[in-house]
Amino acid sequence: xxxxxxxxxxxRRTQPPQSTEPSESEAKPPQSFVFRRGPASPEVRAxxxxxxxxxxxxxAPRLREGDRSDLKxxxxxxxxxxxxxxxxxxxxxxxxxxxxxxxxxxxPTVTFRLERFSLSSDVHRAQRxxxxxxxxxxxxxxxxILSNLDTDTPNTQLLVTMxxxxxxxxxxxxxxxxxxxKRVLLLDWNATTEELxxxxxxxxxRPQGVSRTIRRVIERRGRRAGALGAGHLHDxxxxxxxxxxxxxxxxxxxxxxxxxxxxxxxxxxxxxxxxAISAGVGTAVSGARKRTTGSGRSRMxxxxxxxxxxxxxxxxxxxxxxxxxxxxEGLSSGTVLYRAASFSARxxxxx
Numbered sequence: 001x002x003x004x005x006x007x008x009x010x011x012r013r014t015q016p017p018q019s020t021e022p023s024e025s026e027a028k029p030p031q032s033f034v035f036r037r038g039p040a041s042p043e044v045r046a047x048x049x050x051x052x053x054x055x056x057x058x059x060a061p062r063l064r065e066g067d068r069s070d071l072k073x074x075x076x077x078x079x080x081x082x083x084x085x086x087x088x089x090x091x092x093x094x095x096x097x098x099x100x101x102x103x104x105x106x107x108p109t110v111t112f113r114l115e116r117f118s119l120s121s122d123v124h125r126a127q128r129x130x131x132x133x134x135x136x137x138x139x140x141x142x143x144x145i146l147s148n149l150d151t152d153t154p155n156t157q158l159l160v161t162m163x164x165x166x167x168x169x170x171x172x173x174x175x176x177x178x179x180x181x182k183r184v185l186l187l188d189w190n191a192t193t194e195e196l197x198x199x200x201x202x203x204x205x206r207p208q209g210v211s212r213t214i215r216r217v218i219e220r221r222g223r224r225a226g227a228l229g230a231g232h233l234h235d236x237x238x239x240x241x242x243x244x245x246x247x248x249x250x251x252x253x254x255x256x257x258x259x260x261x262x263x264x265x266x267x268x269x270x271x272x273x274x275x276a277i278s279a280g281v282g283t284a285v286s287g288a289r290k291r292t293t294g295s296g297r298s299r300m301x302x303x304x305x306x307x308x309x310x311x312x313x314x315x316x317x318x319x320x321x322x323x324x325x326x327x328x329e330g331l332s333s334g335t336v337l338y339r340a341a342s343f344s345a346r347x348x349x350x351x
Contacts, residue, residue: 029141029168031058032085033078035065040091043119048089050120050318054185054200055087056138058168071332078104085166086331099322100332101162107330108337110162112196112322120200120317131202131314133182141167142183142200149189155338156189158327159196163187178205184313194340198320201313208308 034052036044052061065074074086088100097114124130144167151157167185175181181203188197327338 028082029058030084030165031060031082032087032166033063033074033083034059034087034089035063035069035074036089036091037065037069037071038090039067040089044089044091044097046119046121047117047318047320051087053120053138054142054183054318055166056141058141075105075331088332098325099320101166102331103162103165105331107328107332107334108158108162109328109330109332110159111325111328113325114320115195115323116321118317118319123315123317123319127314131204131316133202133316137182137202140180140182142185143170143181145184145186147186147188148191149187155324155327156191158337159189159324178309183316194324196322196324198318198322200316200318202316204312204314206310206312208310 032055034048034055036048040048052059052063077083078086084104086100086102086104088102089097090100091097099112099114100109101112102109144163146160146163149156149160151160184201184203186197186199186201188199189195190197324340326336326340329335329337
């Protein structure tokens with residue numbers, strides 16, 4: 001008899017095949033190009049640069065386009081780079097500015113008429129105590145808040161889908177709100193006038209339940225990073241005396257009013273020491289996160305001193321008011337899915 005080839009039995013696959021589709025955490029974040037089509041005034045160019053800073057880090061901040069840049073050439077470049085959205089500015093000869101948000105490569109395209117806008121520099125000069133964002137604040141995308149954008153009508157449903165996909169989704173499991181969320185992008189829709197308000201805010205978290213002097217030491221703000229003129233005090237406990245706050249602050253701008261929003265931090269339950277358990281006395285072990293310095297001493301982070309904190313939103317710009325004109329099925333072409341009631345032939349000639 002012929003000898004059977006191979007001495008091992010081939011095992012059949014008993015486990016289900018694994019899915020090759022990437023999960024939400026492994027999916028690539030959306031990328032965008034913000035550019036102008038045709039010549040534009042210096043104010044519109046400055047607004048374009050401000051909008052790129054808002055969409056950081058998921059945009060190209062140093063993209064260079066010419067007055068005669070073709071949309072087809074940008075589409076050829078956007079494919080290999082993984083660009084999913086286009087934000088296009090176009091200024092007509094009469095001074096009208098149109099802003100288009102398009103999904104690449106097949107659309108749809110949402111066209112707005114820019115009614116009013118303010119640059120980030122204008123917002124900064126108009127404030128008494130403006131907030132200056134650091135370069136590390138732009139390492140994470142802003143938190144998107146959609147106000148009054150209901151999905152009852154098809155046009156608002158398309159707007160919600162467009163702006164939600166413009167920014168990466170929020171990873172609720174791994175996100176750290178106090179460390180990762182530094183900016184807020186607010187879009188407020190007015191259904192009566194069909195106008196969209198664009199606002200960009202910076203987040204400032206301040207501890208509550210402590211005196212102003214202690215809070216200033218925690219936040220490490222000021223000319224000497226939290227240094228106080230406390231040479232005339234007799235004891236360190238006098239720092240918590242509210243009556244001495246005016247003499248310790250270096251400027252009047254430090255005495256700010258209460259914040260708009262307050263929340264309570266989640267504090268893990270304390271772990272009592274074994275010696276304290278045997279003695280029957282509980283220890284006040286703080287559940288705040290601690291860091292170890294080079295000298296071996298533990299130091300708590302500045303945001304973990306107080307269990308209560310206040311959140312203040314400070315506008316950093318730019319500010320835009322846009323009126324919806326129309327929604328097209330393709331990329332700046334195709335069937336018109338929605339046309340505003342205020343859309344006229346003159347508006348169509350300026351697109």
